Amino acid sequence: MTIGGLPGAVSPAGTATLVEEFRSGLAAPICLTWELTYACNLSCVHCLSSSGRRDPRELSTAECRRVIDELERMQVFYVNIGGGEPTVRPDFWDLVGYANAHHVGVKFSTNGARITPEVAARLTASDYVDVQVSLDGATAEVNDAIRGAGSFELALRAMRHLARAGFAGFKISVVMTRQNVGQLDKFKALADSLGAQLRITRLRPSGRGADVWDELHLTAGQQRQLYDWLVAHGENVLTGDSFFHLAGYGQPLPGLNMCGAGRVVCLIDPVGDVYACPFAIHDAFLAGNVRSPGGFAAVWRDSELFARLRGPQSGGVCASCSAYDACQGGCMAAKFFTGLPLDGPDPECVRGLGQRALALVDAAAPRPAGDHSHRTSVTRATGPVPVSIGPRPADVVATTASSPARRGVPARACGQDPLAGFALPAR
Amino acid sequence: MDAFDLDSAYRLHPQVSVRPERFGALLYHFGTRRLSFLKSPALLSVVTALDGAPTARAACAQAGVGAAELPAYARALATLAASQMICARTAA
Numbered sequence: 001m002t003i004g005g006l007p008g009a010v011s012p013a014g015t016a017t018l019v020e021e022f023r024s025g026l027a028a029p030i031c032l033t034w035e036l037t038y039a040c041n042l043s044c045v046h047c048l049s050s051s052g053r054r055d056p057r058e059l060s061t062a063e064c065r066r067v068i069d070e071l072e073r074m075q076v077f078y079v080n081i082g083g084g085e086p087t088v089r090p091d092f093w094d095l096v097g098y099a100n101a102h103h104v105g106v107k108f109s110t111n112g113a114r115i116t117p118e119v120a121a122r123l124t125a126s127d128y129v130d131v132q133v134s135l136d137g138a139t140a141e142v143n144d145a146i147r148g149a150g151s152f153e154l155a156l157r158a159m160r161h162l163a164r165a166g167f168a169g170f171k172i173s174v175v176m177t178r179q180n181v182g183q184l185d186k187f188k189a190l191a192d193s194l195g196a197q198l199r200i201t202r203l204r205p206s207g208r209g210a211d212v213w214d215e216l217h218l219t220a221g222q223q224r225q226l227y228d229w230l231v232a233h234g235e236n237v238l239t240g241d242s243f244f245h246l247a248g249y250g251q252p253l254p255g256l257n258m259c260g261a262g263r264v265v266c267l268i269d270p271v272g273d274v275y276a277c278p279f280a281i282h283d284a285f286l287a288g289n290v291r292s293p294g295g296f297a298a299v300w301r302d303s304e305l306f307a308r309l310r311g312p313q314s315g316g317v318c319a320s321c322s323a324y325d326a327c328q329g330g331c332m333a334a335k336f337f338t339g340l341p342l343d344g345p346d347p348e349c350v351r352g353l354g355q356r357a358l359a360l361v362d363a364a365a366p367r368p369a370g371d372h373s374h375r376t377s378v379t380r381a382t383g384p385v386p387v388s389i390g391p392r393p394a395d396v397v398a399t400t401a402s403s404p405a406r407r408g409v410p411a412r413a414c415g416q417d418p419l420a421g422f423a424l425p426a427r
Numbered sequence: 428m429d430a431f432d433l434d435s436a437y438r439l440h441p442q443v444s445v446r447p448e449r450f451g452a453l454l455y456h457f458g459t460r461r462l463s464f465l466k467s468p469a470l471l472s473v474v475t476a477l478d479g480a481p482t483a484r485a486a487c488a489q490a491g492v493g494a495a496e497l498p499a500y501a502r503a504l505a506t507l508a509a510s511q512m513i514c515a516r517t518a519a
Contacts, residue, residue: 010465011467027449077455077457105455
């Protein structure tokens with residue numbers, strides 16, 4: 001999610017902070033992610049919705065249209081449509097057209113499989129549709145190890161079709177991993193050469209990402225490298241505001257430096273379940289369902305979970321840290337799915353406190369809900385993956401060693417805060 | 428781009444939608460795909476008054492903006508004009 005940047009804030013006085021306002025929630029989300037289907041032709045190892053097979057309870061075309069009607073009434077100006085691969089829904093283009101006719105702009109994420117020259121031309125002609133092609137390596141080796149054999153060519157072909165059709169500023173969306181963070185300049189050059197815009201986001205231990213988090217998430221050194229790169233080149237690079245935990249290094253990054261879950265963002269999944277954010281598909285973050293009386297608007301307005309998220313938050317063990325104002329304790333989903341308390345440090349805390357806390361956590365972190373993975377294995381690129389960064393630091397290695405079951409103990413030995421170890425109860 | 432002029436007529440850009448919020452309003456431009464935030468209800472009143480007022484200055488007066496605050500509002504409106512959230516209202 002990029003909020004168009006807080007530079008977009010226009011104030012005659014310039015005193016009140018918008019972030020304060022955002023924390024207590026808005027009348028409607030600014031940024032809504034809508035996963036239209038769990039069906040997907042790929043099986044990316046880090047898929048945050050564990051997609052693959054279609055869920056038979058998927059919202060029908062009529063139900064999707066009703067959701068769009070609601071979004072129009074609530075003045076949700078645009079939705080980020082994803083999946084799964086949303087374009088595999090036979091009614092995908094129909095729904096995009098319906099949304100546009102009802103003043104709801106669409107930005108959709110795709111792996112590119114269905115972006116033919118004809119589709120690219122049609123998209124270019126539409127004012128209210130934006131496209132984001134996923135790519136997780138600037139080379140086929142790095143990309144295909146994550147997204148599957150042939151997926152690099154698939155994405156590149158789609159991008160060339162978009163560029164040739166004259167679609168200016170489509171997005172190339174990259175999840176940052178240990179293997180591709182060294183390719184940032186290459187990604188930027190690729191985007192520039194196609195007249196596209198680079199978008200990089202944070203790997204989350206959500207969905208199948210939970211299974212590969214330990215091997216794919218950035219090392220401490222790489223996080224610093226990414227931060228420095230963003231400070232130097234961040235002007236024209238979108239980040240979905242997903243690296244606010246790196247603000248702990250000092251200078252805040254462009255965009256909204258806070259967690260917007262349930263406050264300014266949320267997720268509608270293919271069966272209509274509403275979660276606090278796209279990275280939190282778990283009962284603990286389930287706010288309701290759009291099929292219930294009152295629909296999506298009632299969930300957004302009345303959910304107890306959202307009310308809690310919009311209330312005052314305890315900084316917990318982080319409250320006394322000098323970086324807390326900058327990093328806000330990091331990402332809720334990243335903490336939850338690594339087994340950390342929500343009011344403690346992010347697993348990738350730039351001060352290393354997350355690594356220390358992880359050493360105290362039971363190996364069994366909560367599992368992401370709903371596995372829609374293909375039951376058959378998908379051909380994955382084999383062979384060595386070139387890694388351009390040095391060995392893991394010793395402290396990372398130490399925390400992956402089996403640690404004794406210490407669930408429920410304070411995140412730090414001296415943590416006397418009554419909320420230490422508190423996790424959001426299932427609704 | 429023309430400089431913002433308090434004594435000209437302005438309007439909300441036809442591709443911009445306004446969503447009132449507790450702090451003021453959210454503006455979205457469907458053409459540029461940019462969001463903007465009006466950080467005060469008074470500024471929202473000014474923006475809403477633009478369409479029906481002969482000049483931006485008149486819209487400010489109509490929304491109850493005093494002379495002392497006028498320069499701040501002029502700056503805010505200039506920012507909105509620069510990002511095409513509002514535009515000059517020429518003979519329609």
